[in-house]
Amino acid sequence: MASLKKLASETAIYGMSTIVGRLLNYLLVPLHTRIFNPSEYGAVTELYSYVAFFTVVLTYGMETAFFRFCQKQDPNKVFSTSFNSVLISSAVFFALVAGFASPIAHFLDYPNHAEYITLFAGILALDALASIPFAMLRQLKRPIKFAIIKNINIGITITLNLYFLMLCPYLQIHYPDNFLLQTYNPTIGIGYVFYANLAGSLICVPLLWREISGAKNGFDSKLWKELFLYAFPILVVGLAGMINETFSRVMFKFLMPNNEHVMNDLGIFGANIRFAVLMNLFIQAFRYAAEPFFFSQSKNADRDKTYARVMHYFSIACMLIFLLVTLFIHQFKGFIGPKFHEGLGIVPILLLGNMFLGIYYNLSIWYKLSDQTKYGAYISLFGAVLTITLNIFLIPSFGYHGAAWVTFITYFSITAVSYWFGQKKYPIPYNLKKFATYLAFTLGVFFLHKFLISIVSNQWTLVGIQTLLFALFSSAVFMIEKKNRFNI
Numbered sequence: 501m502a503s504l505k506k507l508a509s510e511t512a513i514y515g516m517s518t519i520v521g522r523l524l525n526y527l528l529v530p531l532h533t534r535i536f537n538p539s540e541y542g543a544v545t546e547l548y549s550y551v552a553f554f555t556v557v558l559t560y561g562m563e564t565a566f567f568r569f570c571q572k573q574d575p576n577k578v579f580s581t582s583f584n585s586v587l588i589s590s591a592v593f594f595a596l597v598a599g600f601a602s603p604i605a606h607f608l609d610y611p612n613h614a615e616y617i618t619l620f621a622g623i624l625a626l627d628a629l630a631s632i633p634f635a636m637l638r639q640l641k642r643p644i645k646f647a648i649i650k651n652i653n654i655g656i657t658i659t660l661n662l663y664f665l666m667l668c669p670y671l672q673i674h675y676p677d678n679f680l681l682q683t684y685n686p687t688i689g690i691g692y693v694f695y696a697n698l699a700g701s702l703i704c705v706p707l708l709w710r711e712i713s714g715a716k717n718g719f720d721s722k723l724w725k726e727l728f729l730y731a732f733p734i735l736v737v738g739l740a741g742m743i744n745e746t747f748s749r750v751m752f753k754f755l756m757p758n759n760e761h762v763m764n765d766l767g768i769f770g771a772n773i774r775f776a777v778l779m780n781l782f783i784q785a786f787r788y789a790a791e792p793f794f795f796s797q798s799k800n801a802d803r804d805k806t807y808a809r810v811m812h813y814f815s816i817a818c819m820l821i822f823l824l825v826t827l828f829i830h831q832f833k834g835f836i837g838p839k840f841h842e843g844l845g846i847v848p849i850l851l852l853g854n855m856f857l858g859i860y861y862n863l864s865i866w867y868k869l870s871d872q873t874k875y876g877a878y879i880s881l882f883g884a885v886l887t888i889t890l891n892i893f894l895i896p897s898f899g900y901h902g903a904a905w906v907t908f909i910t911y912f913s914i915t916a917v918s919y920w921f922g923q924k925k926y927p928i929p930y931n932l933k934k935f936a937t938y939l940a941f942t943l944g945v946f947f948l949h950k951f952l953i954s955i956v957s958n959q960w961t962l963v964g965i966q967t968l969l970f971a972l973f974s975s976a977v978f979m980i981e982k983k984n985r986f987n988i
Contacts, residue, residue: 528661529774532693533837535665538767540690541840543610545770546753547694549746551620556742558590558628561734563635564868565727567795570639573723580717581724583632587715590625597621609753619694626701633711638792649707653700660696664688733873737864740880744887744910748895748903755895769900771836772843775829776850778821783858786814794865804928811862811930816977818855819942823973825851827949827966846904848946853908856915863918866926875921883914938977945973 532541562582569578597604601617610616637646668684688695705712749770753762790810800806825832826848833841867875887910894902922928952965 528658528693529771530835530837531661531665533771533840536690536767537764538771538839539763540767541771542753542763542765542767544690544693545749545766545773546608547616547620549749551624552746553739553742553750554593554624555627556735556738558593558624559586559631559738560589560728561731561738562586562727563631564734565731566632566635567639567792568730568868569723569727571795575636575639576714577717577720577723578727579632579636580715581720582727583712583715584719585724585727586628586632590628593628594621594625613691616691616694619691619698623694623698623701626698626705630701630704630708633708636711636714638789641792643789649704652707653704655700656703657696657700660699661693664692664696730871730873733877736877737873737880740877740884743884744880744907744914747884747887748891748900748906751891752895752900752903755892756899765899768840768843769846769903771840772846772900773850774836775825775832775844775847776854778825779818779851779854779858782817782821783854783861786858787861790862794869807862807865808929808931811859811928812934814862815855815859815935816938816981818858819938820974820977822848822851822855823942823945823970826946827970830953830962843900846901849904849908853904853911856908856911860911860915860918863915863922866918866922866928870926872925875925879914879918879921882917883910886910886913941973941976945969 532544536544562585566578566582598618598621601614601621604617605611605614608617634646634649637643664684668681669686671678671681672684672686749766752766752769756762756765794807829844829847833844864876867873887906890906890909891903894906898905919930919932949966949969953962956962956965
C-alpha cells in the first residue's frame with residue numbers, strides 16, 4: 501500500500517497541474533464556441549486532430565524507451581541519445597512541411613491559409629522537442645517543475661487567446677485608436693488560436709533548458725538502435741491509437757462529401773468531445789505517474805498484486821467520473837455554446853469509450869514489462885483497422901453519432917483483446933468479476949437517471965435526484981471497499 505500511496509500522491513501532483521492547466525485551457529471552449537460558428541470550429545477540430553496524430557510520429561515511442569532503458573543503462577546517456585534523435589527528426593519535419601505548406605494547404609481544402617500548416621509544423625516540432633526533457637523530469641520524480649512549466653505553457657496560450665479574440669475586438673469597437681490594435685488583424689480569425697498555441701509551445705524550450713543542456717553526452721548510435729528497436733512497436737501502437745482517436749475527425753468531411761453541413765456537424769462533434777475532459781484529464785494524469793511507477797515496481801515480489809490493485813482503483817475512479825458528468829450533463833451543457841447542444845447525446849458513449857481506453861493503458865503494462873511490445877503493435881493495428889472500417893460504414897449513415905459509437909466499440913474491443921493476450925503471456929490477477937459488478941451498478945444508476953428525468957420536469961427536483969444518485973453510488977462503493985479491507 502505504501503507504493504500505491506506514492507503513486508497516488510504523484511498522480512495527484514501531475515493531476516493538479518494537468519487538471520488546473522487543462523481546465524483553464526478548456527475554458528477556451530466556451531469562448532471559441534461562442535465566437536466561432538460550428539463550421540469554423542470544425543476547422544479547429546480537424547486541424548488539431550492532425551496535431552494529435554503527428555505528435556506520435558515525431559516522438560516515435562522514445563519516451564517509453566527512455567523510461568525502460570533508464571532501468572538498464574546510464575540515464576544521462578539514454579537521455580542524450582533519445583533527445584538528439586528527436587531533435588534531428590523534428591528539425592527535418594519542420595523544414596519539409598514548411599517548405600511544402602502551400603500544396604498541403606490546398607490538399608486539406610485550406611488554399612488561402614498556408615500559414616496554418618507552417619504554424620502547426622512549428623507547434624509539432626517544439627512539442628516533440630520538449631517531450632524527452634519532460635520525460636526526464638518524470639524519471640527524476642520532479643512533478644512540481646513539470647507542472648509549473650506545463651501551466652506556464654497553457655497560461656500563455658490562454659492569455660493570447662483572450663487578448664486577440666476578446667480584448668482586441670472590444671478595443672476595435674470602443675477604442676479604435678488604441679496602440680494595442682497595431683498587433684491585431686481581424687481577418688486572421690481562428691488563426692490567432694494557432695498563433696497562441698505556438699507561443700505557448702515556444703516558451704517551454706528556455707524553461708527546460710537545464711534539462712536540455714544535459715544532452716551533452718552526444719549521440720550513441722549503438723544505443724539508439726536498441727532504443728529504436730524497442731520504441732518502434734510503441735510507435736505503431738501510438739499511430740494506431742491516434743487513428744482510433746482522430747480518424748473520425750480527420751476523415752469526417754471526406755466520408756460525408758455531399759453533405760453541405762459537414763463542417764457544421766464536425767464542429768458539433770468536436771465541441772461535445774470536450775465533455776470527456778474530466779475522464780481524459782484523470783487518465784492523462786494517471787499515465788504521467790503510472791508509467792515510471794510500473795517500471796520501478798517490476799523487480800518487486802508482489803508487483804502483480806500491486807498492478808491489480810492499481811487497475812481496481814483506477815476503474816472505480818473512472819466510473820465515478822462517468823456518473824458525475826452524465827448525471828449532471830444538463831448543468832454542464834452551458835460549457836459550450838447553445839448551437840452545439842444538439843450533440844449532447846454522444847457524451848455518455850464517448851465517456852465509456854475513454855474509460856475503456858484508460859483500462860487498456862493499464863493492461864498494456866504486460867507487454868512493456870515483458871519486452872513483448874510487438875503484441876502492443878498487433879493489438880493497436882487491430883483497433884486501427886476496426887476504427888477505419890466502422891467509420892467508413894457508420895459515418896455516412898449516422899454522422900457524428902456513428903463516430904461516437906465507433907470510439908466505444910474500438911476501445912472496448914482492444915481492451916478485451918489485450919486482457920486475453922495478457923492473461924496468457926504475462927498473467928496479472930485482475931478481479932474481472934468485481935469490475936463487471938461495479939460497471940453494471942454504474943450503468944444501472946445511469947439508466948435509472950435517464951428514466952427519472954423523463955418523468956420529472958422541476959429543475960430543482962432533478963438536481964436533488966442527481967445529487968442523491970451520485971451520493972448513493974459513491975457511498976455504496978466506499979462501504980464495499982471498506983468492508984473488504986481494500987482486498988482485490
